[in-house]
Amino acid sequence: xxxxxxxxxxxxxxxxxxxxxxxxxxxxxxxxxxxxxxxxxxxxxxxxxxxxxxxxxxxxxxxxxxxxxxxxxxxxxxxxxxxxxxxxxxxxxxxxxxxxxxxxxxxxxxxxxxxxxxxxxxxxxxxxxxxxxxxxxxxxxxxxxxxxxxxxxxxxxxxxxxx
Numbered sequence: 761x762x763x764x765x766x767x768x769x770x771x772x773x774x775x776x777x778x779x780x781x782x783x784x785x786x787x788x789x790x791x792x793x794x795x796x797x798x799x800x801x802x803x804x805x806x807x808x809x810x811x812x813x814x815x816x817x818x819x820x821x822x823x824x825x826x827x828x829x830x831x832x833x834x835x836x837x838x839x840x841x842x843x844x845x846x847x848x849x850x851x852x853x854x855x856x857x858x859x860x861x862x863x864x865x866x867x868x869x870x871x872x873x874x875x876x877x878x879x880x881x882x883x884x885x886x887x888x889x890x891x892x893x894x895x896x897x898x899x900x901x902x903x904x905x906x907x908x909x910x911x912x913x914x915x916x917x918x919x920x921x922x923x
Contacts, residue, residue: 815878815895816841822896826903829915836871837906839899844879860884860894863902874902 801808809817823839845851845859860881866872876898885894897911900918904911911918 812841812878815882815891818892818895819876819899821892822899825896826899826915833907834903836866837874837903838871839874839876841876841878843877845877861898861902863906865906872906874899874906876902 806814819839819841823837826834845862851859859877861874861876863875864873876895881894881898882891885891888894896915897918900911900915904914907914
């Protein structure tokens with residue numbers, strides 16, 4: 761049995777592998793080669809994207825459609841996705857009913873901003889319509905409000921999906 765005074769701990773990081781630290785995948789135990797061989801879903805499949813990434817893609821598709829329709833007139837428009845509205849606790853139920861997005865007009869030095877609220881849109885679209893169609897309708901409504909036009913004038917396909 762060894763004396764307690766002869767016990768030492770080396771905290772300098774030198775190891776038997778010549779001072780090179782190994783990655784997690786090199787260090788972990790993989791008996792019989794049964795570890796993961798690759799990704800569960802390849803990145804090109806729809807299931808590989810998270811729900812928030814899919815929502816962002818739908819907002820991007822909607823913005824690209826409006827850009828094709830309006831060209832340079834909406835080039836300076838900025839579209840932002842936010843999880844929930846700010847100050848949600850202070851809102852009344854009447855104000856929350858139509859709160860799927862908001863818009864802020866352009867100021868000197870700042871572009872016009874459209875904000876789409878992800879969770880309220882997902883909750884509103886749950887049983888009524890596909891989420892991507894509601895996202896497009898909300899983007900069109902907010903763009904129409906900024907431009908001072910009717911939503912049907914901004915995009916002729918507006919509202920066709922509503923029951």
